[in-house]
Amino acid sequence: MLLVSVTVLIIFKYVPIYGLQIAFKKFKILEGIWGSPWVGLANFKKVFSMPGFTQAFMNTIILGGLNLLFGFPLQILLALLLNELTNLRFKKTVQTFSYLPHFISWVTLSGLFIQFLSPSTGPVAALYRAMGLTPYYFMGEVSTFRGVLVVTNIWKSIGWGSIIYLAALSTVNQEMYEAAIIDGATRFQRVHYITIPSIAPTITIMLILTSGSILNDNFDQVYNMMNAAVYSVANNISVLTYELGLKNMKYSLSTAIGLFKNVIAFGLVILANTISKRVNDYGIW
């Protein structure tokens, strides 16, 4: 069984890594990966001078940054607010609802949000009309598409992301709260001086790890939600890799972009882990 596992590991994980060499070759279908001629860094030069590449790279970083900036603190806030609830049944219900979107695919959610935000029939448009405003086509305008991506991403991930902080909160020594109450600390002071410092290590680790994955550009979400009108803000590294590679059959160029992103992302993860080890004495390896 072990042999089968190792074989599957090598075939499906390491053979593609070996195949990365076509990023440095001029790939010819008939000659295969091995037989195609080497071209050095020519593919990379070509890719970097493509007009869509800078746009894709910037969009990846902007979206990753926005998700980190808004999504990350909101997960912590949700955990803190849930922790303050005294009615346990209500707390459980809120948690159950908040995890739900995590289990639904982006294909489904895209279909859902396209109808939900539809300027003709959707409830958001109805709300706009009720307030006397003209319904807005959020998913079809360059100015709002990024907002839709960030908000729906937070909506999907906030509940699930808060679990790790709730786990940290459940390990806080309750006697500290009792002592603080006796000393006359207000509820806000208890959160400020006990709760937040207690989960600070978890926050640091998560912040570092999340920053390391800032280049993860959420292909599933963006590719399913995008349309031609918003291409200039939706186009990102993974969309470009897919369109260039499998739609236009430019195998070598697409692989070069993928490898470029992979190397930077790998570097970021190593950097994040090194910082985490230095700050927290705890890394993922």
Added chain:
Amino acid sequence: MSMSIAVKKHRKKASFIRKTPGEKVFDTFNSIVLGLMALSMLYPFWYLFALSLADAEKVALSHVYIWPKVLTLESYETVLASKYIWLGFMNTLIRTCGGTLISLVLCYSLSYVLSKRYYPNRSFWTGITVFTMFFSGGLIPEYLLIRDLGMINSLWSLMLPTAINAYHIVIMRNFLMSLPESLEESAHLDGANDIIILYRIILPLSMPIIATIGLWTAVAHWNAWFDGMIYIQTPEKQVLQVTLRRVVLEGASSLVPLSGEEVSSKASLTTETIKAATVMVATLPILFVYPFIQKYFVKGIMIGSLKG
């Protein structure tokens, strides 16, 4: 768990004694905010459910927010009459069951070996496995591999490439390493060999982690679409998520007839209601099982977050 409830009860009492007016305002406000957030998680699904049931001939769709005044099941009849939806369900079911089983067997056997301190070159193989968590060949090399293996248009292309999951292996390995070594030692002294120890002792003890990881894998397979889109070419072999994508996002009416005119005499149907019904057909199975399996997922995240 029971202890934390006891503690919470105690806390509730303690804070009850000194609840200032400000705290009461905060509590009310907090409950309202979280209640609204919970509703916002549910409402989009609810809205689509209402839309999928609306009779478009008698109700203006722009006036459906909570519940349509006139109901019809015709959208569902149209969607479920499409053989592609049923084939999609079947293919998704096959890949979910088969893929989860294969992945669990392969990941468990690898993590069992990696958890043994006496295993030669253990850290080398752990490194080899963990490396794949952060670095991969990427889209084109993986595609070329599947093509060269002749797996295009075969469900194997959806089950094998994701079978080895380094993250799951690390979590399983950490779990196995937390089991006391004395268990195995005493079984050895009683004359049991490694195979018997694995099947009679270690495997039964691993059931919680196997259940959690099995559910994670199953949900990932159920929701996967991209591999189906690039590796599967005939619509009959396609998985549900891709069929859903074709119908709802690309408007492919060859898979599900998308409006009343195409389905003769059913004027109560519009593209919107049929699309909504298609989304619901793919989502309702998850919504039904979700409340029962939710706690296993959360348990797994707790196990995974322990330091290893």
